Amino acid sequence: MTDIEKHAAELARRLTEARASGVAIPRPPGLDLAMARQVRHACIDMLDREGPVAAYKVSLSTSTWGALPAGRVVEGDARIARETLFDPLLEAEVAFRIDRPIGADPDAAAILDACSVAPAIEVADSRWAGWRPSEAERFVIPDAAQIEADNAMSGWLVVGGPWRPARDMPFDRLDIAIEQDGERRSWGPLREVMGSPVAAVRWLVAEVRKAGRLVEPGHIISSGCPCPQMVTVPATGGCWESVVDGFGRARVIFF
Template sequence: MTPDSIRSAAASLLTAYQTGKPIDPLSDTYPHATVSDAYRMQLEQVRAWTQRGEVVVGHKVGLVSAAIRRQMRVAEPDYGHLTSRMIHPEHEPIPSAAFLQPRVEPELAFVLKAPLRGPHVTVADAARAVEFVLPALEIVDSRIADWRITIVDTIADNASSGGFVLGSTPVRLDDADLRLAGCVLTVNGAVAETGAGAAVLGSPLNALAWLANTLAPMGIALEPGHIVLSGSMTRTVPIAAGDCVVAATNGFGSVTAVLSE
């Protein structure tokens, strides 16, 4: 795709944020767009956000489990950027009007104490860079109508990001088993999904290493203090205004998100 086409596609996504109206799939409008093109669209939006004062606070890994890839009809993981606009305090009402088609995912979030720069980052390297882990809820969203996404659509749309909530129980890596961490996701008190850390590429640490190595060709390193959402342990669950969502993960505590009426 030409630079003008990349900018035009990014502009259409930015307009969807402003108007609250989803757009047709970019994979229909630009049928020859590649994954590389999609990440360039993503970066155009990140530049627009930072120019208006937002700060990149980390990254998210998406599409990590086989179940969620089947659900979204895509075949590979992806990543997006997390900015200061996306952070929501636990238990405080999150404005539902900020989202178009929200869904929720239970995750584990890494907070880094050291930089991670690929290529060739191993799981051991990833573990050494982690200061602590927090339970997290990611509110995913799509600016693409009816979630009719391909891998190009979701990558271009910042990996279908929306917002996230972090729990308040930091856990050191050697105090819990990431793979065996069982998770129960409830919406308004009813169990919606169950899962475990092993659903995240075998271990959330694998997702962290994958991210560092995938960012390397773009010259991007993970920085100390950054947050990395490692990916959903379950399928995504649609949510609506007024919903109260809780993710309880064995060994890591719980985290609650409330969508305002």
């Protein structure tokens, strides 16, 4: 193992332990994207203790991706202890489930034919010190390398229903929103996700392949959030839903 690989593995270990301990770690000076990618891969390898990779996520803000283990993916209503997270950020997204093999370089038609879709809520969280999106005066926004190294700030993925064939969904005419206790907090049109969530899935499949990994049947892809407003969770918790009108919803309760 080279010195660079040892450094990446050590930083990944510290990030992984921070998630378990609830103690954030300092942001490393001089972290570049090349090193950050190695850290992310090491973080993903360390997720095995929570199960195999079950889902991938698209991070639109920095054009990167992350992975979630089976233990962090919930289908149906979810209950998550707020105290187990640093300062969660909620994003309304459409999740794609890979039902049949899509090949190494699928086009949009292949993705539509092979996938089912459902509303989802991605719970993003960061292990870096200064991650306080709920407190604007204290919030230090992570840079692209810090987001990359922190497995694209992967936290949880909550997938609602119903599952429907992707081929049947008019993505260019659908909006998605986050609601808190029935009140709309943020919304956006799905066409803002790389022109279509299908394009985001195609992009992720290619990026994962470049990294030496595969997207296979059974995997879920969280395709990215088009909602511009940040939605955070107070210490008191509450109920949030991701809603696609006329389609379905996903729900998570923080307690």
